[in-house]
Amino acid sequence: MKHLIVGNWKMHLGPHEADMLVKRLEQHIEADPSTEVVICPPFIDLHSVARTIDPKKLKLGAQNAFHLDEGPYTGEVSAAMLKGLVDYVIIGHSERRAMGETDALIGKKMAAAVRNGLTPVLCVGETLNERHHNLSIKVVTDQLTAGLSLLTDEDVAKVVVAYEPIWAIGSGVPATPEQIKPAIKAIRSTIEELYGESASAGVRIIYGASVASDFVNGILSIDGVVGLLPGGASLNYAEFAKIVKAVQEFSA
Numbered sequence: 001m002k003h004l005i006v007g008n009w010k011m012h013l014g015p016h017e018a019d020m021l022v023k024r025l026e027q028h029i030e031a032d033p034s035t036e037v038v039i040c041p042p043f044i045d046l047h048s049v050a051r052t053i054d055p056k057k058l059k060l061g062a063q064n065a066f067h068l069d070e071g072p073y074t075g076e077v078s079a080a081m082l083k084g085l086v087d088y089v090i091i092g093h094s095e096r097r098a099m100g101e102t103d104a105l106i107g108k109k110m111a112a113a114v115r116n117g118l119t120p121v122l123c124v125g126e127t128l129n130e131r132h133h134n135l136s137i138k139v140v141t142d143q144l145t146a147g148l149s150l151l152t153d154e155d156v157a158k159v160v161v162a163y164e165p166i167w168a169i170g171s172g173v174p175a176t177p178e179q180i181k182p183a184i185k186a187i188r189s190t191i192e193e194l195y196g197e198s199a200s201a202g203v204r205i206i207y208g209a210s211v212a213s214d215f216v217n218g219i220l221s222i223d224g225v226v227g228l229l230p231g232g233a234s235l236n237y238a239e240f241a242k243i244v245k246a247v248q249e250f251s252a
């Protein structure tokens, strides 16, 4: 299975700065078919980036999408509108859950992404308080179950699930492999239970939260982890290029 890197820019950089960062990145990244590299700039940047991006080096994703295709929903952007512009869309990021997105809504957003031919990256992860109460696995599998609930076995085989422990996001210190392993195992076995073996073999599970180049080997050595979701590090072209290089070297 190809390795996958999904850079989440969050709410940073307008169109001009986005174009500059993409240019810089492309100068520092080598195209390599073993690794798929996706960047997820803010909506406002997608159109101009899509026109200049080198598809051999980078693919494009969005950070969110509305659950309905069109209508009177001021300020929203639908998966139907993103179709043709991006390949991927992040769904259910913890920062959006914190702004009020529920599991039920996230399930509908996953269905909208799939219905419109986008590959959703479903984010799941527990807070520190939940971890301290030994609820990590329950939280992760509940979020996963709800997020996938409107999808078929065939759909699930094609999605990406990102384990993103909230307590490690933006902290500068990723979860350790020992902390990541049980969540990855639980995600895969829950999918196998609910959607069968081929869905569980097909789904791509990645890790996000304080990903930096120094941690790439340790994280990718975890059984079942096929990629990374860096946030902060994806805004720094030199560091992001280092992450990509480390993944490519790991794949070689």
Ligand code: PGA
Binding pocket: 008, 164, 168, 169, 170, 171, 172, 208, 209, 210, 211, 229, 230, 231, 232, 233
């Ligand atoms: P971080 O963010 O890499 O800055 O911790 C990851 C994320 O929130 O997706």
